[in-house]
Amino acid sequence: MESLIGLVNRIKRACNNAFSSLGDALPSVAVVGGQEANGSALANKKVTVVFVLGGPGSGKGTQCTNIVQHFGYTHLSAGDLLRAEMKSGSENGDMIQNMIKEGKIVPSEVTIKLLERAMLDNGNDKFLIDGFPRNEENRAAFEAVTGIEPQFILFFDCSEEEMQKRLLSRNQGRDDDNIETIKKRFKVYMESSLPVIEYYNAKGKVRKIDATKPVEEVFEAVKTCFTPVAASS
Numbered sequence: 001m002e003s004l005i006g007l008v009n010r011i012k013r014a015c016n017n018a019f020s021s022l023g024d025a026l027p028s029v030a031v032v033g034g035q036e037a038n039g040s041a042l043a044n045k046k047v048t049v050v051f052v053l054g055g056p057g058s059g060k061g062t063q064c065t066n067i068v069q070h071f072g073y074t075h076l077s078a079g080d081l082l083r084a085e086m087k088s089g090s091e092n093g094d095m096i097q098n099m100i101k102e103g104k105i106v107p108s109e110v111t112i113k114l115l116e117r118a119m120l121d122n123g124n125d126k127f128l129i130d131g132f133p134r135n136e137e138n139r140a141a142f143e144a145v146t147g148i149e150p151q152f153i154l155f156f157d158c159s160e161e162e163m164q165k166r167l168l169s170r171n172q173g174r175d176d177d178n179i180e181t182i183k184k185r186f187k188v189y190m191e192s193s194l195p196v197i198e199y200y201n202a203k204g205k206v207r208k209i210d211a212t213k214p215v216e217e218v219f220e221a222v223k224t225c226f227t228p229v230a231a232s233s
């Protein structure tokens with residue numbers, strides 16, 4: 001018997017033949033992991049995603065650890081995934097290392113693959129995606145590839161002075177926590193990442209938190225963003 005995918009593709013071919021004068025051919029259905037998907041294996045896994053955004057050193061990672069403990073999400077840090085990929089000896093290792101050292105944003109293709117794999121490999125269906133999307137290319141590509149619309153955006157708003165102080169005393173041996181790279185990261189944040197936050201703000205999806213306060217106070221504010229969601233699910 002003809003498979004569903006075969007049938008869909010046959011119908012599309014027929015439509016393309018019939019309407020070829022109308023322009024681009026319709027895309028074929030991709031088969032991922034033996035299942036039908038729209039270019040992403042995630043199309044078959046229903047997931048809830050919260051994007052955790054804010055400048056370098058604003059406290060994203062710290063608060064994600066707290067959220068995981070209280071609200072059952074799985075924390076995926078785009079930066080951590082890229083650093084692990086770099087250390088794994090991947091063919092993209094040198095490129096990732098250079099981008100991080102320069103404070104630049106790694107092409108979406110690489111980061112999205114890592115995020116997709118992490119979500120598929122994890123049994124949980126609720127994810128905090130920390131430090132992504134960091135520019136318009138990240139945002140548009142993630143939406144196009146995965147079809148995932150974030151539940152909301154947690155935005156840690158912090159002064160540059162405070163973020164710089166925190167980064168310089170983070171002590172995690174990171175190549176990019178030096179004053180030269182920090183300045184570059186702040187510039188990329190202002191020019192490329194803030195517009196993404198503004199994009200979601202216009203859609204009413206941003207929960208803004210004053211992140212200059214001490215960790216415990218920030219978490220009190222964070223809790224108010226999650227409690228209604230947790231109670232209703």
Ligand SMILES: Nc1ncnc2c1ncn2[C@@H]1O[C@H](COP(=O)(O)OP(=O)(O)O)[C@@H](O)[C@H]1O
Binds near residue numbers: 169211
């Ligand atoms: N509210 C806070 N007040 C003071 N220091 C903080 C606060 N939140 C995080 N830190 C510290 O600042 C540094 C950066 O925090 P981190 O969570 O790694 O930020 P991000 O992931 O946004 O870069 C870490 O050393 C962390 O312990």
Ligand SMILES: Nc1ccn([C@@H]2O[C@H](COP(=O)(O)OP(=O)(O)O)[C@@H](O)[C@H]2O)c(=O)n1
Binds near residue numbers: 057104134
């Ligand atoms: N979506 C992302 C996230 C991080 N990165 C790279 O990884 C670096 C560190 O990101 P991070 O999220 O770990 O940094 P913090 O904001 O936590 O300090 C960034 O400066 C980028 O070079 C990226 O290219 N694309």
Ligand SMILES: [Mg+2]
Binds near residue numbers: 060061077079131
């Ligand atoms: Mg971080």
